[in-house]
Amino acid sequence: MTSPRDVIDYHPVLLETKNLTKRFQNVVANDNVSLNFRKGEIHCLLGENGAGKTTLAECIYGFYRIDSGEIHYKGKKVDLTSPSHAVKLGIGMVHQHFVLIRPFSVIENIAISSLEKKFLLDLTPTKKKMESLCEKYGIKMDLNAKIWQLSVGEQQWVEILKAVFNGVELLILDEPTAALTPKEVDKLFVVLQQMKEQGLSVIFVTHKLQEVIKFSDRVSVLRKGKFIDTFNTSDVTQEQLARKMVGRDVVLQITKKRVPIGEPFFELVNLSAANDRGQEGLRGASFKLHKGEILGFAGVAGNGQKELFEVLAGVRKIQAGEILFNGKSIKNQSPAEIRKRGVAHIPDDRINEGLIMDFTVAENLILGSQRDLENRKGIFLNRNQILINARNLIQLFSIVPPTPTTQTKHLSGGNLQKVILARELNRKLECVIANQPTRGLDVGVIEYIHKRLLDLRKEHVGILLFSEDLDELFALSDRIAVMYCGKIIRIFNTLETNMEEIGLCMAGIDGKMECSNN
Amino acid sequence: MFKQLRFKIEKRKHVSSLVQLISLSAAIILSVLITGLLMYVGKVNIGAGFIALFDGAFGSWKACVETLLKATPLILTGLATVIAFRARIWNIGQESQLYFGAIMAYLAYTQFIFLPPIILIPIIILFAIIGGAICGFIPAMIKAKFAVDEIITTIMMNYIVTYFLSLLLSTVWKDPNHYYEQSPTILEKFRFPILLENNRLHLGFILAIIATVIIFLLISKTPLGYEIKAMGLNPIAAKFKGINLIKTMVIVMMISGALSGLAGAGELFGVIFRLKSTISLGYGYTGIIIAMLAGLEPLAVVPVAILFGGLLNGSFLLQTTTNIPSSLVYVIQAIVLLFFLSARAISNYRLRIVANDQ
Numbered sequence: 001m002t003s004p005r006d007v008i009d010y011h012p013v014l015l016e017t018k019n020l021t022k023r024f025q026n027v028v029a030n031d032n033v034s035l036n037f038r039k040g041e042i043h044c045l046l047g048e049n050g051a052g053k054t055t056l057a058e059c060i061y062g063f064y065r066i067d068s069g070e071i072h073y074k075g076k077k078v079d080l081t082s083p084s085h086a087v088k089l090g091i092g093m094v095h096q097h098f099v100l101i102r103p104f105s106v107i108e109n110i111a112i113s114s115l116e117k118k119f120l121l122d123l124t125p126t127k128k129k130m131e132s133l134c135e136k137y138g139i140k141m142d143l144n145a146k147i148w149q150l151s152v153g154e155q156q157w158v159e160i161l162k163a164v165f166n167g168v169e170l171l172i173l174d175e176p177t178a179a180l181t182p183k184e185v186d187k188l189f190v191v192l193q194q195m196k197e198q199g200l201s202v203i204f205v206t207h208k209l210q211e212v213i214k215f216s217d218r219v220s221v222l223r224k225g226k227f228i229d230t231f232n233t234s235d236v237t238q239e240q241l242a243r244k245m246v247g248r249d250v251v252l253q254i255t256k257k258r259v260p261i262g263e264p265f266f267e268l269v270n271l272s273a274a275n276d277r278g279q280e281g282l283r284g285a286s287f288k289l290h291k292g293e294i295l296g297f298a299g300v301a302g303n304g305q306k307e308l309f310e311v312l313a314g315v316r317k318i319q320a321g322e323i324l325f326n327g328k329s330i331k332n333q334s335p336a337e338i339r340k341r342g343v344a345h346i347p348d349d350r351i352n353e354g355l356i357m358d359f360t361v362a363e364n365l366i367l368g369s370q371r372d373l374e375n376r377k378g379i380f381l382n383r384n385q386i387l388i389n390a391r392n393l394i395q396l397f398s399i400v401p402p403t404p405t406t407q408t409k410h411l412s413g414g415n416l417q418k419v420i421l422a423r424e425l426n427r428k429l430e431c432v433i434a435n436q437p438t439r440g441l442d443v444g445v446i447e448y449i450h451k452r453l454l455d456l457r458k459e460h461v462g463i464l465l466f467s468e469d470l471d472e473l474f475a476l477s478d479r480i481a482v483m484y485c486g487k488i489i490r491i492f493n494t495l496e497t498n499m500e501e502i503g504l505c506m507a508g509i510d511g512k513m514e515c516s517n518n
Numbered sequence: 519m520f521k522q523l524r525f526k527i528e529k530r531k532h533v534s535s536l537v538q539l540i541s542l543s544a545a546i547i548l549s550v551l552i553t554g555l556l557m558y559v560g561k562v563n564i565g566a567g568f569i570a571l572f573d574g575a576f577g578s579w580k581a582c583v584e585t586l587l588k589a590t591p592l593i594l595t596g597l598a599t600v601i602a603f604r605a606r607i608w609n610i611g612q613e614s615q616l617y618f619g620a621i622m623a624y625l626a627y628t629q630f631i632f633l634p635p636i637i638l639i640p641i642i643i644l645f646a647i648i649g650g651a652i653c654g655f656i657p658a659m660i661k662a663k664f665a666v667d668e669i670i671t672t673i674m675m676n677y678i679v680t681y682f683l684s685l686l687l688s689t690v691w692k693d694p695n696h697y698y699e700q701s702p703t704i705l706e707k708f709r710f711p712i713l714l715e716n717n718r719l720h721l722g723f724i725l726a727i728i729a730t731v732i733i734f735l736l737i738s739k740t741p742l743g744y745e746i747k748a749m750g751l752n753p754i755a756a757k758f759k760g761i762n763l764i765k766t767m768v769i770v771m772m773i774s775g776a777l778s779g780l781a782g783a784g785e786l787f788g789v790i791f792r793l794k795s796t797i798s799l800g801y802g803y804t805g806i807i808i809a810m811l812a813g814l815e816p817l818a819v820v821p822v823a824i825l826f827g828g829l830l831n832g833s834f835l836l837q838t839t840t841n842i843p844s845s846l847v848y849v850i851q852a853i854v855l856l857f858f859l860s861a862r863a864i865s866n867y868r869l870r871i872v873a874n875d876q
Binding site for chain 1: 740745747748752754
């Protein structure tokens with residue numbers, strides 16, 4: 001078999017941008033970007049958050065109108081006026097933030113996005129086509145499930161299927177793997193390889209270097225809105241790309257100092273809770289967390305991680321079992337009570353669960369502590385003090401833009417996460433519960449978050465880290481718990497295990513499937 | 519190259535105040551035009567019609583004061599809507615809360631009639647507030663316990679309270695000297711004090727202004743107001759960060775009800791002086807329109823309520839000078855609401871002319 005990478009240079013250009021420039025008020029998001037995408041290639045757009053990758057993708061998808069420059073598609077200059085225009089031409093896009101109708105089922109969502117609009121809505125052909133697509137790509141999914149019942153990973157699949165369903169020729173994926181488990185990522189790679197062999201082109205927006213190397217034929221690097229260079233992936237290393245992307249050397253390997261692990265202080269005993277569909281989401285999960293320990297949670301999305309996080313955040317009712325915090329039961333306590341015990345939560349769904357997008361940054365920074373004395377002056381909020389604190393936090397966590405009165409919805413993904421971190425971590429803590437804290441963020445921010453978590457560990461804070469990034473779990477965790485079917489089936493000592501073992505365990509095909517603590 | 523021009527609608531990233539001003543002016547002009555058209559259809563001299571409308575509302579000192587009098591209950595029901603809608607609680611029960619406030623106020627009046635006015639009037643006000651709050655509390659608890667939509671329960675409360683009032687007025691509180699379902703008149707010494715000589719503007723107006731300031735401070739400056747806004751904008755994040763949604767909802771419904779209840783006492787003890795089933799001329803529902811037009815901003819409620827009070831008064835003069843029925847005012851209110859809401863929605867978008875290459 002000839003590697004497609006060898007012949008890619010001979011593939012015709014499918015889409016080309018010439019001096020593409022896009023401004024938002026005074027910010028130049030794309031500055032004279034000229035690059036091309038070939039037919040039948042997987043082309044990564046690499047760059048940090050705010051580098052202009054997504055903006056460029058949205059311009060190609062017709063979501064934004066370009067201010068100057070040209071887009072040529074199949075050799076002809078096109079003036080993309082809307083996403084539907086782009087879809088008609090064969091350009092499809094899967095967004096980082098899903099555009100699904102949550103109360104509708106998978107099938108209904110697909111049918112609505114379908115290009116073949118008929119007066120009467122008949123779901124049967126859609127369903128048939130979807131079933132064959134799912135079978136073809138080996139995707140197991142309840143097509144009648146409502147979107148809100150699906151995990152983030154499953155919702156991403158619906159998005160990808162939506163584009164595939166409409167038969168696009170150029171598929172743009174904006175951070176597609178952010179929500180997927182390693183296994184699902186592999187599956188996605190297989191699917192995209194198949195699509196590529198059928199002559200499809202894929203633009204893969206990412207900032208994960210491993211993915212670029214593992215996966216793409218060519219890679220284009222953007223930095224601060226400017227196009228840096230395009231490489232054949234086989235010609236570059238991760239380190240070279242990282243340097244191009246950030247403009248400086250980056251520490252890719254985390255050095256974790258040994259910290260003596262303290263007493264166990266947080267214990268879960270046979271905890272059970274229902275999921276949104278009323279089924280058993282958690283069936284008897286148990287673990288002990290020690291002071292100064294990072295306990296990682298691995299598992300394929302939808303195996304109870306979300307339910308466990310929500311139980312620990314106090315927003316999901318417990319059906320059976322016990323949670324002991326410093327020896328006292330905190331079962332079914334409210335989020336406010338749990339917060340008062342020094343527990344911080346970093347939710348995976350920043351926009352819906354972590355922030356109020358229509359609030360200012362300063363307002364979001366006091367969410368949860370609005371009644372604390374430091375934020376009050378008598379019965380009123382102490383606006384001046386809140387702004388002073390916000391400015392400090394913004395500086396401390398280098399949040400951009402550095403103005404506390406900015407509307408939160410104008411911030412980039414990495415800065416949204418920094419707002420949450422600033423709010424959650426900047427107080428006396430005993431425990432941090434982080435769900436996918438680095439998902440969708442660029443290397444600079446990830447490096448920063450990892451450092452913060454390790455610093456907290458040094459201060460004897462116990463950390464529960466839910467992550468779908470196994471590299472991250474291995475780099476940070478002292479122990480790794482694997483969740484499967486609502487249970488913690490095993491807890492490994494990180495130094496005594498490896499990815500293969502964890503991966504097998506995640507798939508539930510580990511021979512010794514008994515619940516064990518330690 | 520031949521270029522075809524076509525229009526494209528885009529969402530604005532930022533809506534400037536100029537755009538807002540233009541769109542609101544357009545809404546006013548269009549409202550006036552449609553109203554004029556209605557007068558024309560009604561075969562009325564349009565000029566005379568508008569002059570009557572304006573004179574009735576703001577044409578004289580007396581008219582202005584009367585307009586403030588009419589605005590008084592509207593300010594309160596408007597505020598009641600603002601605080602509920604800010605929390606995304608759809609309280610449509612202002613009418614029931616207003617009436618139950620009036621009922622409780624009248625109860626206090628009949629029970630403590632032996633007290634001097636200086637003591638009884640504050641008690642009356644307190645009872646009206648409690649009455650309205652109770653009437654907001656009931657649908658709130660039904661929602662908290664059984665997750666029943668508050669839109670349905672608050673509308674149902676409107677009927678329940680109206681019929682309950684009818685029951686009271688045909689039995690225990692009926693004026694024996696009258697055929698109608700109404701109570702005896704309130705003794706003069708217990709009526710709300712008049713603010714200005716030879717006018718009807720009463721204590722209730724001052725209370726409405728105080729309420730406006732309190733609600734403004736509550737929403738924009740206090741932790742509770744912060745929680746109300748957080749709950750309205752993103753209940754999931756609010757819940758995750760420890761805001762008790764049910765508790766906040768119950769509090770908001772009680773405050774909202776209390777404001778409407780106060781409006782009921784004002785009308786009973788300041789204008790009508792008898793408990794009857796026509797105390798409110800749909801003030802509860804008009805309050806919803808006013809709150810929407812005020813963009814759910816407490817301070818904006820006052821000018822909008824005064825404008826609507828003026829419309830009510832103007833329409834009475836319109837009826838006496840022309841033969842257009844005063845109920846035209848409800849048509850005008852609806853027209854104004856529709857145009858303003860449309861203007862606000864439209865100002866979020868812009869029209870761009872784009873070239874299509876052929």
